[in-house]
Amino acid sequence: MTKDTYIKSTASLLREGKDPTRVLGGLRSTLARHNHERILRQVLVGVQRTLEADAIQSTPTAIFASKKGEQKYKDTLKKQLSALGVTAEPRVVFDESIVGGYTVTYGDMLIDRSYKHSLLTLYRNLAH
């Protein structure tokens, strides 16, 4: 049994909605039986990361350069998300480095309408 196997199986049980106390108790006893107690912390950290990634994946994340950008593109973003079949409210993050526009990620899809991406593409096309 490898660390990854422990992480995957624990995360899978928790996703299914099993009682966390029983799942974690089962994990501890399995680790003890196989003499793997020393990796308990690493497994728990791995499970935490996996579940956090799941949470991020299932919620769309919108990145704007500033609050002003959020106001400007709110409606456009809503239309695009509904076109993708996404009904959940996006989690909003502010990142000045995108200069303007917005990016939105949902699961393994990305829509990049940031000014930074467009300007970088323009610059590279012109420079080369």
Add this chain to the structure above:
Amino acid sequence: MSTAIIERIKKEIEELETDSVPEEIGVVMTVGDGIAEIDGLLNAQMMEMVVFDCANGKDLETSMSDSSDLCGLVLNLEEDSVKVVVLGETRQVKEGMTVKRTGKLLSIPVGEDVVGRVVNPLGESMDGKGTLEGDADMPIERVAYGVMDRASVNEPLHTGIKAIDSMIPIGRGQRELVIGDRQTGKTTIAIDTIINQCHEPLERRPICVYVAIGQKRSKTAGIVAKLEEAGAMEYTTVVATSASEAAPLLFLAPFAGMAIGEYFMQEGRDVLVVLDDLSKHAVAYRQMSLLLRRPPGREAYPGDIFYLHSRLLERSAKLNDELGGGSITALPIIETQEGDVSAYIPTNVISITDGQIFLETDLFNKGIRPALNVGISVSRVGSSAQTKAMKKVAGKIRLKLAQFRELEAFMQFASDLDDETKARIESGRKYVEILKQSQNAPIPFERQVVSIYGANGALFDGAVAHNVREIESSFLEFIEREYNNIFETIEKSRELTDELAEKLDGTIAEFKQSHRQLYEVAKD
């Protein structure tokens, strides 16, 4: 600011006003030793290009300092993740970095601009002469042409090396392996073949592609300099990957060379692709496969090592007239260890190619250069790839050399030989001398025909073996000076008619009369 620049910027902005198409992304989970494991990208294809978002989190100005996006190549498709080889600096890749699919398979820009340049397997210029503007993008990996699309190999590719053109002739569309230990002259044969193409008329001259796989940069620079000096860079492209570059680039190099060749082949032209060398290519592929956790097989090579080389070399072909009649001739090079041609990779490639040229260290050290072992070298295309003129004169050489080799061993023990045996040994020695050739001095085929005709005839009668080369070069100079139409006739007609043969007999007699001192001095 000029109007042209403003128009260009307007055009670029228009192209940016596209619909928001969602892109599929993944996230880097682990990265190390040039391999990145990406979570996601579940729809990625094998050999698809992906782009690492190195600009994420950086401001615009810092991002602009990177001249291009960092790319990777998908090589392992697993249940929840894909493994990607990074085609560039792995240090830029960080855990948690976003990776985007491009939806495109790896391709290289090709076109007339590529000829005369030194490029890397990604099509980037390495010679400082500016960015390459290709006419088209050719995929690096491509399925070889089918059986019905091919024609038989019937046109010679002259190497300019007498021993090869007479006894191991190579045809356009053939794969001929050059195999031998280190420092036996393998690369020299390839370079001489490239240089010799400048003797071909422009309409028949093949485009040459020299692929340096894991070679020292000094060696590659030396080769480029030699080709430039000989005027061969005008029709040659060099795909260069040095020993210090990452294994994925070494893996891609021969495929890139073939892709460049295929572009010209599709246009109906002939191409020569030299792959120097496939031993290093196999080692790079082994390194990549082990890092990708693919199961190791014999000598730790992956199970598909044969397929790696077979699919590469099968792309070399002679196309039928319907498809333009173009061809790719491949000269793969393999380096053996201590002459062991029964090792894994050499036997693999021997079974794939249409013949092999064996070079031996012993012969090299004895001064027989090129150090070809004619006895075990073979061309499976054979005389179909020879001009009529060469066929006529070259028939006897192999037999005479075979007889000489038998007697050579015998004569060490026998103290008293009969005259006939002595004559055969002396004749064999002269043929061995005649087949020696200087480095980077390929000889056009018409001169080879005349030289071998002279050897078969009376040219070297009365001469001793160690003076044969001097007599040969004097004879060729004599013909060029006095009877240059002989060379022109053979070059145009590619035949040695009886009339021409008679004329040659006359010139040999005249030469021997006027250059008696060469024969007399030798006897002294």
